[in-house]
Amino acid sequence: YSNSAVEDILGYKVKEVVGHHITELWVDDAKTSETLKWLQKTLVAGKGWKNFHGKFKHKNGTIIITESTAIPIFDSENKLTGYRGIDRDITQRKQAAEALQVEKAYLEQLFENSPEAIVVVDNDSRVLRANSEFTRMFGYTLDEALARSIDELLAPEDLREETFSLTKRVMGGEGVSLDSVRRRKDGSLVDVSILGTPIKVSGGQVAVYAIYRDITERKRAEEELRKSEEKYRTLVESIEEGLGNVDKKENFILANRAAAKIFGYSKKEELIGKNLKEFTTPEEFKRVLEETSLRKAGKSSQYELDIIRKNGESRIITVTASPVIGDDGKFRGTYAIFHDITERKRAEEERAKLEHQLRQSQKMEAIGTLASGIAHDFNNLLGGILGYSSLLLSKLPTEDANRKYVELIEQASNRAAELTNRLLGFARQGKYEVRPVDVNQLIGGVVELLSASINKKIKIRTNLCGENPFTKGDPNQLEQILMNLCVNAQDAMAGGGELSIYSQVVHLDKAFVSQHLGATQGDYVRLSISDTGMGMDEETKAKIFDPFFTTKEQGQGTGLGLSMVYGIVKNHGGYISCHSRLGKGTTFEVYLPLSKGALSQPRKGRVEPTSGSESILVVDDEEILRNLTKDILEGLGYGVMLASDGREAVDVYREHKGGIDLVSVDMMMPKMGGRETYQELRRINSGVKALLASGYSQDTAVQQILDLGVKDFLHKPFSLEEISHKVRKVLDAQ
Ligand code: ADP
Ligand code: MG
Numbered sequence: 001y002s003n004s005a006v007e008d009i010l011g012y013k014v015k016e017v018v019g020h021h022i023t024e025l026w027v028d029d030a031k032t033s034e035t036l037k038w039l040q041k042t043l044v045a046g047k048g049w050k051n052f053h054g055k056f057k058h059k060n061g062t063i064i065i066t067e068s069t070a071i072p073i074f075d076s077e078n079k080l081t082g083y084r085g086i087d088r089d090i091t092q093r094k095q096a097a098e099a100l101q102v103e104k105a106y107l108e109q110l111f112e113n114s115p116e117a118i119v120v121v122d123n124d125s126r127v128l129r130a131n132s133e134f135t136r137m138f139g140y141t142l143d144e145a146l147a148r149s150i151d152e153l154l155a156p157e158d159l160r161e162e163t164f165s166l167t168k169r170v171m172g173g174e175g176v177s178l179d180s181v182r183r184r185k186d187g188s189l190v191d192v193s194i195l196g197t198p199i200k201v202s203g204g205q206v207a208v209y210a211i212y213r214d215i216t217e218r219k220r221a222e223e224e225l226r227k228s229e230e231k232y233r234t235l236v237e238s239i240e241e242g243l244g245n246v247d248k249k250e251n252f253i254l255a256n257r258a259a260a261k262i263f264g265y266s267k268k269e270e271l272i273g274k275n276l277k278e279f280t281t282p283e284e285f286k287r288v289l290e291e292t293s294l295r296k297a298g299k300s301s302q303y304e305l306d307i308i309r310k311n312g313e314s315r316i317i318t319v320t321a322s323p324v325i326g327d328d329g330k331f332r333g334t335y336a337i338f339h340d341i342t343e344r345k346r347a348e349e350e351r352a353k354l355e356h357q358l359r360q361s362q363k364m365e366a367i368g369t370l371a372s373g374i375a376h377d378f379n380n381l382l383g384g385i386l387g388y389s390s391l392l393l394s395k396l397p398t399e400d401a402n403r404k405y406v407e408l409i410e411q412a413s414n415r416a417a418e419l420t421n422r423l424l425g426f427a428r429q430g431k432y433e434v435r436p437v438d439v440n441q442l443i444g445g446v447v448e449l450l451s452a453s454i455n456k457k458i459k460i461r462t463n464l465c466g467e468n469p470f471t472k473g474d475p476n477q478l479e480q481i482l483m484n485l486c487v488n489a490q491d492a493m494a495g496g497g498e499l500s501i502y503s504q505v506v507h508l509d510k511a512f513v514s515q516h517l518g519a520t521q522g523d524y525v526r527l528s529i530s531d532t533g534m535g536m537d538e539e540t541k542a543k544i545f546d547p548f549f550t551t552k553e554q555g556q557g558t559g560l561g562l563s564m565v566y567g568i569v570k571n572h573g574g575y576i577s578c579h580s581r582l583g584k585g586t587t588f589e590v591y592l593p594l595s596k597g598a599l600s601q602p603r604k605g606r607v608e609p610t611s612g613s614e615s616i617l618v619v620d621d622e623e624i625l626r627n628l629t630k631d632i633l634e635g636l637g638y639g640v641m642l643a644s645d646g647r648e649a650v651d652v653y654r655e656h657k658g659g660i661d662l663v664s665v666d667m668m669m670p671k672m673g674g675r676e677t678y679q680e681l682r683r684i685n686s687g688v689k690a691l692l693a694s695g696y697s698q699d700t701a702v703q704q705i706l707d708l709g710v711k712d713f714l715h716k717p718f719s720l721e722e723i724s725h726k727v728r729k730v731l732d733a734q
Helices: 005-010 033-045 091-113 132-138 150-154 157-171 216-238 257-262 282-291 342-395 403-426 439-453 475-492 510-515 561-571 623-635 646-655 674-684 700-708 720-732
Strands: 049-057 063-074 080-089 117-121 127-130 176-183 189-201 205-214 242-247 252-255 301-308 314-325 331-340 435-438 458-463 470-473 497-508 522-531 575-580 586-593 615-619 639-643 662-666 690-694 712-715
Touching: 005 049, 005 063, 005 080, 063 091, 117 132, 132 205, 150 157, 157 176, 157 189, 157 205, 189 216, 242 257, 257 331, 282 301, 314 342, 342 403, 342 510, 342 561, 342 623, 342 720, 435 439, 435 475, 439 458, 439 475, 439 497, 439 522, 470 475, 470 586, 475 497, 475 522, 475 561, 475 586, 561 575, 561 586, 615 623, 615 646, 623 639, 623 720, 639 646, 646 662, 646 674, 662 674, 662 720, 674 690, 674 700, 690 700, 690 720, 700 712, 712 720
Parallel strands: 458 497, 615 639, 615 662, 662 690, 690 712
Antiparallel strands: 049 063, 063 080, 117 127, 117 205, 176 189, 189 205, 242 252, 242 331, 301 314, 314 331, 435 470, 497 522, 522 586, 575 586
């Protein structure tokens, strides 16, 4: 028998099940031998069953779980005839219970196997549950932990308050999260991050669900990182080089102190946020961007950069830049090392300048020696020509028609002598006269002279220092300096302009001297001659003092002007410098040693030759000059003896001891020079009267001989008048 519910539960019609064995409706795995045996035994014993869970197969194949209760049926003879059973479909219920079980086990596993220590405490902070990581992390067994206060278990002495209030807060419904320290059972401490959340537990109670994560490693790593960052910071800060990081638009985002210093700040914070552009001129910045493919190609590069600090100071730096490339491969900016090379650069320039000056002065020295050799020989020859022409003139009657030829010879020779004088001037061997010269007065004279002749489109301006500064020297030559410089200035201002002449008393100190080869420390009168003319390029400037260097058309310039100026300045113990730029005018600065002022002596005028009858010994190695002197002196009435060198002179003097009133000695002679000769003569007669003659200037060598007692100095070539006066002067001296 079956009721129709069988169809609801198993899908079979009543007639389909009636007559079939019950096990035929079972699923196969329910027909275990064990179950079959139990069924057999139960049936034989005639017992019933209650709440037996059976597994049936629905007609459509699904498994149906039933709960069946059966009671045996006995006939009147008390014989078991069958069972009356009720099977209820509990498939749904069973599955739900199973799912719950699985879910519970799953959660249990999550809880248990969590790598974090998890604990649940009630509102008295007593531990309700704890997972195995909790026991591992804090060293308590589960038994030791359960029902104990979490604060008691884990709070270090000084954190009681904190843990207590934490529990309170979570109980109040707040989620908390913090890093703190907890104590293990053995008393050791552990760094933990704590996450506490309120949860509902059975009975609607609220409990605290807390997760502890051991962050010892993280803390250590953080500390390590902090230390290493600290180390890098110290390194970066202590490094002498400027280090910086700019973004792709060259804004400073990082810098060390050294970098800040290079850009003129005392603190790196002042540099950060500034743009590199602010420290350069736009052209300079453009140049760097173009020259270095930094922004475009992101390539490392090193370049020099002229920067201007905020206070206006300009510096030269090198930048070694390497690109910062982002994770996306894009250019992000630049790491840069800055190096201030201003001092080095300046020193290099300084050295180059000094080397240049040295080369220049060596060149001038060599040319000078050469020029002086030629000029000196020339001078002697000219002396002969000049001397004889003046002698001839003195012999020719005033009305003689030939006088004019001689005068022409004299004129031409004078011009030639002037030229050699210039060369000698350059060779620093032509300072004839030394006396105090008022520089302002000198300028006044030259300006007066110039104003008459100068191009009317040129304005002359002077600015002279108040007190009249004196220098010692040859006024003619000093005037030549000014004239030459002014004439050059005029030539440079064909279209007009301004010529300024300044004088000033200056002191050249150690610093100046160390940077200007050839200058010596001391007080000077500085003459500045500036024009607003065409100026010069570097190449020209390097050669202007060379003799015969000229940029002027043939016939316009000799190229001797500045070489003469140079020689005269040197010869006067001075210093000359030139500043000029193409198209920007030129300034020459002439430094002449300052000397204690003295009243200018009146210049000698031309006077008639004087005569006499004393006997004179003329010593000169140049035959033509020797004979000339003899002719002149004899013409004036003197008795003349000759000697061609010092040795001969001494012999002659010894022989005629008493008969020679004056000896004229040439300074430069082979075998025995003027100085030695004079000394020998003095040995013979301590009162010997001597006159020193030389084509060289009255320089220190001459002065030394004069100091020995020689009465006067005669510069060659000399005129009839000059020699007559000197001779008379020495003879008349006491
Ligand atoms: P010169 O005047 O006969 O050419 P200098 O020795 O006086 O010879 O000058 C040499 C060269 O120096 C000149 O040819 C000229 O090129 C240059 N120079 C001199 N002074 C000036 C100046 N004030 N401005 C421009 N150039 C100058
Ligand atoms: Mg000139």
